[in-house]
Amino acid sequence: MIDEAKYAAVYSILMLGLIVEILIAVDRSALGAFADAGILAIAVLQALFIFMVYMHGRYGPRPVAVFAVISLLTVLPLFIALLYSVVMPHHGSLP
Amino acid sequence: MVDWHPLKRWLFTTNHKDVGILYLFTSLYFFVAAGLLALTFRTQLALPSNTFLQPDEYNQAVTTHGLLMLLWVLTPLGAAFANYFVPIQIGARDMAFPRLNALSYWVYLSSGLLALSSFFASGGTADWGWTTYAPLNTVEFSPQVGGSMMGLALMLLMASSIVSTVNFLVTIFRLRAPGMSLMRLPLFTWGWIFTSLLMLWAFPSFVSALSLLIADRAFGTVFFTSPQGGSLLWDHMFWFFGHPEVYVLLLPGFAIVGDLFSTFSRRPLYAKKIIIPCFAIASILSFTVWAHHMFMTGISQSLLEAFNITTELISIPFAIIVLAYILTLRGGSIRFTTPMLFAVGSLGLFIIGGVTGVFNSSVALDTAFRGTFWVVGHFHYTIVGGGLTGLFAGLYYWFPKITGRMYNERLGKIHFVIYMIGFNLLYFPMHLLYDMPRRIFTYDASTGWGPLNLLITIGGFTFGISQLIMFANLLWSARRGPQASQDPWGGYSLEWGVPSPPPEFNFPEGVPVVSATGVTYRPVAAANGGHAMANGGHAYGGHGGESSEEHWSRWPVVTAAGAGIALWGVLMGLPALILGTVILAVSFVGWGYESLRGREAIEAIGEKWPFDRLENLSLGMWLFIFGEIAFFGTLFGAFVFLRMNSPLSGFAWPQPGSVHNIFFGGFNTIILLTSGLTMVFALMFARQGSYRGLQGSLVATFALGAFFMVNKAFEWKELFASGFTFSTNPASSIYYVLTGVHGAHVVAGLTALTYLMVKALKARSTTEAGASVEIFGIYWGMVDAVWVFLFPLLYLL
Ligand code: HEM
Numbered sequence A: 001m002i003d004e005a006k007y008a009a010v011y012s013i014l015m016l017g018l019i020v021e022i023l024i025a026v027d028r029s030a031l032g033a034f035a036d037a038g039i040l041a042i043a044v045l046q047a048l049f050i051f052m053v054y055m056h057g058r059y060g061p062r063p064v065a066v067f068a069v070i071s072l073l074t075v076l077p078l079f080i081a082l083l084y085s086v087v088m089p090h091h092g093s094l095p
Numbered sequence B: 001m002v003d004w005h006p007l008k009r010w011l012f013t014t015n016h017k018d019v020g021i022l023y024l025f026t027s028l029y030f031f032v033a034a035g036l037l038a039l040t041f042r043t044q045l046a047l048p049s050n051t052f053l054q055p056d057e058y059n060q061a062v063t064t065h066g067l068l069m070l071l072w073v074l075t076p077l078g079a080a081f082a083n084y085f086v087p088i089q090i091g092a093r094d095m096a097f098p099r100l101n102a103l104s105y106w107v108y109l110s111s112g113l114l115a116l117s118s119f120f121a122s123g124g125t126a127d128w129g130w131t132t133y134a135p136l137n138t139v140e141f142s143p144q145v146g147g148s149m150m151g152l153a154l155m156l157l158m159a160s161s162i163v164s165t166v167n168f169l170v171t172i173f174r175l176r177a178p179g180m181s182l183m184r185l186p187l188f189t190w191g192w193i194f195t196s197l198l199m200l201w202a203f204p205s206f207v208s209a210l211s212l213l214i215a216d217r218a219f220g221t222v223f224f225t226s227p228q229g230g231s232l233l234w235d236h237m238f239w240f241f242g243h244p245e246v247y248v249l250l251l252p253g254f255a256i257v258g259d260l261f262s263t264f265s266r267r268p269l270y271a272k273k274i275i276i277p278c279f280a281i282a283s284i285l286s287f288t289v290w291a292h293h294m295f296m297t298g299i300s301q302s303l304l305e306a307f308n309i310t311t312e313l314i315s316i317p318f319a320i321i322v323l324a325y326i327l328t329l330r331g332g333s334i335r336f337t338t339p340m341l342f343a344v345g346s347l348g349l350f351i352i353g354g355v356t357g358v359f360n361s362s363v364a365l366d367t368a369f370r371g372t373f374w375v376v377g378h379f380h381y382t383i384v385g386g387g388l389t390g391l392f393a394g395l396y397y398w399f400p401k402i403t404g405r406m407y408n409e410r411l412g413k414i415h416f417v418i419y420m421i422g423f424n425l426l427y428f429p430m431h432l433l434y435d436m437p438r439r440i441f442t443y444d445a446s447t448g449w450g451p452l453n454l455l456i457t458i459g460g461f462t463f464g465i466s467q468l469i470m471f472a473n474l475l476w477s478a479r480r481g482p483q484a485s486q487d488p489w490g491g492y493s494l495e496w497g498v499p500s501p502p503p504e505f506n507f508p509e510g511v512p513v514v515s516a517t518g519v520t521y522r523p524v525a526a527a528n529g530g531h532a533m534a535n536g537g538h539a540y541g542g543h544g545g546e547s548s549e550e551h552w553s554r555w556p557v558v559t560a561a562g563a564g565i566a567l568w569g570v571l572m573g574l575p576a577l578i579l580g581t582v583i584l585a586v587s588f589v590g591w592g593y594e595s596l597r598g599r600e601a602i603e604a605i606g607e608k609w610p611f612d613r614l615e616n617l618s619l620g621m622w623l624f625i626f627g628e629i630a631f632f633g634t635l636f637g638a639f640v641f642l643r644m645n646s647p648l649s650g651f652a653w654p655q656p657g658s659v660h661n662i663f664f665g666g667f668n669t670i671i672l673l674t675s676g677l678t679m680v681f682a683l684m685f686a687r688q689g690s691y692r693g694l695q696g697s698l699v700a701t702f703a704l705g706a707f708f709m710v711n712k713a714f715e716w717k718e719l720f721a722s723g724f725t726f727s728t729n730p731a732s733s734i735y736y737v738l739t740g741v742h743g744a745h746v747v748a749g750l751t752a753l754t755y756l757m758v759k760a761l762k763a764r765s766t767t768e769a770g771a772s773v774e775i776f777g778i779y780w781g782m783v784d785a786v787w788v789f790l791f792p793l794l795y796l797l
């Protein structure tokens, strides 16, 4: 029973997140510059809930959290560098 | 014991030692092929203005040499030893998933054959250099279909390696004998842990890069042909894989060197407690240095400085390891047998390569060295000098264990001497050619590069011929050599405690129990506290009832053949594509029907820290998900890059809602997320023992997943009709690739679901289905989680 309630609650949270995302996207004026960040933050939260509640199976969320953090850490530098290499000024090509 | 027909044995075996031998022969075969290619282009370069090869032939030879050597020779040669020895070194009977292990091998072979066959496609094979730089890799500059075929072969190889990686990590973490704590593992097994982790994270990003490349070449997307993506995007994606990859090449051989130093000086490895963290630090740092291959791409100066620093940092752990190796020898009574000579040689050559590497890491110096033979010299000293020489040390070292016979020591030493002379003649002068560009097929006599090039070519032939001595020695000795004892070297790891060659299940005397004072063998029942073992009570030694036949599977080879033929067909025509797909489908059904008894069973004893609480399958699935995160993460990275680069390069990314229908996408998101809910309900019902609930939830999950795909297809059709096609712009290209690969994951999931439903139907019991439902649930959750990002990225932002 406890499980059922937990899964249903997470489902509601996911749906709520989806609705809020769409509302923000349709009318950006409310959040202005933070609209995009808000949408992304909701996506991150949704993924976290899926990871921690839907994916952990029998052994509890802790190992899952560790796995998730490690693998995110490995792609993080790529993200940063990709961003930087377009956003920062180029020094131009050398002779 | 092995009295079945040899062909049957080698085709259908799942035994880790047999698979190891298959890897060994195949990788050495590719070694010869790639070596011959090198000799052809070295012949071309030997003299100024030579016309031995046409420019295009030269480019193809260099490209294929590089790709074959790195991916089809070095790593698989390491994998050969890992397959054969890692299970023994940890005290296991076999790998955690023996059938998957066989599958990895056959897919490796099939990818290699695909790569070789690309030579015979019209226009030849890939000719863009092993780094496959854009825009050389685009249709405009390399229209030949063989190039795409090489791309697909690489993808297939990556798939094989990722599966193998998961298998090894589960094996090492979950199947260790009692008392075999992580710190007691030999360095080679440690090296393979880090190699596997590097492959697990780096190879998926190469798969993403190749997906974009194949999409460009076969479907007309514009990733590397548009200014928004272009060569900078390829550079990032390739080298994010490429730098960890060079450590993948180094670590197995480098680790062998450590074990051999210890064995042949009869001293424990100096500061093993420091060496292993150094391996770990170097592995982690290897993901933060890739832009040192991009110093000349014009990216921001401060970014370059950051990578300059990380690259210099990464030499520190290596320096510590080298120091510890050398200190291991201090005060020992060193025996300079052939394996030890190769180990010493490997370390010496690696040090030279490391020193030239530090030169490269300086942005200032690299500006001069970039793209010259200096760099070619650097990486051959590290990869061939460090990596391959270390693996050859391992080959001599383990030869008596694998064959039960001794090689000829005198010939081994002669090989070593000629090897070293050839090697240094071949690669050292390259440093003196620091002003000769590395990617030219000929040069004029007036440049003055002629004499050194001739010397290099002479070195190349010397180096090549020296290998013939080894092949002759080993082939002859395998049949005629004197009998080897169980432990000719006084080795300390578990393989030296079993007969040469080891019997089918490795430990004839029972479970090895490791303690500080040594190894004892206990009969199974005692070691297991009197309980029957998880695999149905078969003796650990394998003499008790489990016959070799039970270890056959005919499906790995069939699956691999199907995959190879299907990919060939993608480029060469529908009949082959259909044939390959049919073979694949048949093999999948075959896998499903094959009984698992005695194959993927786990020992109920032994060391499992830190994964005591997970099962083998769930750990395997989680590791696979790591790989998936790297795969999708890199694709998301590409998305971010294209998106951010668009305004800077004059392309207006479509406004949200202008191309994609937000509400339709939102509706489909609801469908997929709901299938996530029904999937966790399936697991819950399985645990509660409700058969109807389980079956109902699985059917609901399937229906929702299928509905999601139908909607997706509808969306694609509408978009295409409105003129938003693969090639319209970067936004359309990335949209189709992201939703396409995600859709492929959904379809793969639906296929697996069908199995689950049939299985649950047949078993009529929830407990039996429960474990598979749990594993599948993890996968399905991942598919949902990816979409949770895709929806806002593609529809809302
Ligand atoms: C000890 C530290 C090392 C440092 C500081 C270092 C640094 C570098 C740098 C900066 C480059 C780029 C040079 C250029 O293209 O202009 C480079 C190239 C390369 N390094 Fe290293 N390296 C080191 C060790 C290794 C090792 C151990 C391997 C492989 C086992 C390796 C393999 C390569 C390869 C394959 C390339 C050239 C790739 C290409 O352009 O085709 N390096 N190295």
Ligand SMILES: [Cu+2]
Residues within 6 Å of the ligand: B242, B243, B246, B289, B290, B292, B293
């Ligand atoms: Cu590098």
